[in-house]
Amino acid sequence: MTTVFAMSGSIRRASFNTRLLRLAVDELRSAGATVDLADLAGFELPIYNGDFQEHHGVPDPAVVLQARIAAADGLLIASPEYNGAFTPLLKNTIDWVTRVDMFSFQPKLIGLLGASPGRRGAQHGMAMVEEMFSYMRCTTFRPHFSLPKAGEALDDDGLTDRAEVDRLAGWAAAYLAATAEHAVAAAPT
Ligand SMILES: Cc1cc2nc3c(=O)[nH]c(=O)nc-3n(C[C@H](O)[C@H](O)[C@H](O)COP(=O)(O)O)c2cc1C
Numbered sequence: 091m092t093t094v095f096a097m098s099g100s101i102r103r104a105s106f107n108t109r110l111l112r113l114a115v116d117e118l119r120s121a122g123a124t125v126d127l128a129d130l131a132g133f134e135l136p137i138y139n140g141d142f143q144e145h146h147g148v149p150d151p152a153v154v155l156q157a158r159i160a161a162a163d164g165l166l167i168a169s170p171e172y173n174g175a176f177t178p179l180l181k182n183t184i185d186w187v188t189r190v191d192m193f194s195f196q197p198k199l200i201g202l203l204g205a206s207p208g209r210r211g212a213q214h215g216m217a218m219v220e221e222m223f224s225y226m227r228c229t230t231f232r233p234h235f236s237l238p239k240a241g242e243a244l245d246d247d248g249l250t251d252r253a254e255v256d257r258l259a260g261w262a263a264a265y266l267a268a269t270a271e272h273a274v275a276a277a278p279t
Contacts, residue, residue: 092270093124094201095162099180100170101131106205106240107212110258111168113248114203114235117262118166123269125166126158130183137178138185152186156194159187164269165198171206171215180219188226195228199272201265202234205244211236231268235261 096115098108108129115125133151136142159165169176187194200223204212213236220230235258237243242250249255 091122091124092164092266092273093126093162094118094164094166094266094269095159095198096125096127096166096168097130097183098168098170099130099177100168101129101179105170106207106237106244107168107170107203109244109248110203110205110235110237110240111166113258114166114168114201114262117259118266121263121266123266126162128155128158130179133183135182135186138182138189143189148186148189152183153190155183156187156190159194159198160191162198163273164201164265165195166201166203166265167219168203168205169212169215169219171204171210171212174214175218176215176222181222184222192226195223195226197273197276198228199265199269200228200230201269202230203237204234205237205240207239207241209238211238211240229272231265233261 098111100107115127118125133155135149135151202216202219204216206212216234223230
């Protein structure tokens with residue numbers, strides 16, 4: 091069975107990205123995947139500082155997160171866009187995880203979702219996430235799932251437009267199939 095670790099780069103209570111991530115996770119679970127959905131609010135980490143690591147080591151939340159990520163075939167990230175980039179929360183989390191094991195992300199297929207209230211649907215921020223992972227020699231699934239005008243596209247019941255529900259379901263199915271294939275290719279022989 092294919093396993094996926096999922097996290098959102100926003101811990102805002104009403105986060106569009108976390109809501110979109112939960113909908114994608116529902117789709118993956120319906121399709122038979124095992125999904126470990128982490129709420130980063132429960133993994134408080136100081137801003138990375140080499141002096142802190144030297145004196146205190148890597149904080150436990152990063153060690154726990156790394157183990158949970160390492161156990162999964164795929165990594166699903168909902169990435170809000172801040173000033174054309176991704177959030178400091180996401181970057182700091184990734185940086186700490188790489189202090190546990192710098193290759194933590196390498197064998198995973200990384201799926202990216204992004205929602206924003208504007209017209210671009212966090213596309214630029216997701217491109218930067220892909221660029222960072224590419225630098226780390228990780229593979230990012232294409233296409234990214236972008237949700238523009240999130241204030242209208244999402245309500246308490248989920249996606250407001252049936253066509254968007256279908257688009258997300260199709261994207262999740264394609265990401266899951268690609269993750270299963272990627273896991274086979276990445277497995278040691
Ligand atoms: C510091 C900051 C910078 C932002 N920059 C962008 C941006 O470059 N592009 C964009 O589409 N939205 C931008 N926004 C708006 C976010 O997309 C919006 O706050 C969104 O709701 C954040 O994601 P969340 O709902 O998952 O918390 C920015 C918001 C903040 C707080």
